[in-house]
Amino acid sequence: MEYFEARQTPKPGTRANEPLTSRERQIVLVVSEGLSNKQIARRLRLTEGTVKVHLHNIYQKLGVSNRTSLAILAHTKSFDAA
Numbered sequence: 001m002e003y004f005e006a007r008q009t010p011k012p013g014t015r016a017n018e019p020l021t022s023r024e025r026q027i028v029l030v031v032s033e034g035l036s037n038k039q040i041a042r043r044l045r046l047t048e049g050t051v052k053v054h055l056h057n058i059y060q061k062l063g064v065s066n067r068t069s070l071a072i073l074a075h076t077k078s079f080d081a082a
Contacts, residue, residue, distance in 0.1 A: 018061050019061075020058060020061060020062075023044075023054060024054055024057060024058050024061070026044060027040060027044070027051065027054050027055065027058065028058060028070060028074050029074065030043060030044065031055070031067050031070055031071055031074070032070070032071040032074040032075055034071070037051045037052060037055070055067070055070075058070065
């Protein structure tokens with residue numbers, strides 16, 4: 001199982017050394033499709049609040065600050081939800 005790697009220069013206070021969980025990788029893939037938090041929640045059968053918490057954790061781990069940067073990062077890396 002391959003983990004989505006964090007950026008080389010993470011922001012101070014981030015959790016960049018932690019790999020993404022399986023659920024976080026699923027959310028990254030769906031965000032990269034352009035879906036809203038509400039649409040992601042429906043597709044993955046989560047609450048919108050849970051999606052927001054996952055996104056917050058993903059942003060910290062990958063050192064990004066918004067979903068656009070996350071989507072770009074997802075498209076430029078080899079990424080698998082497994």
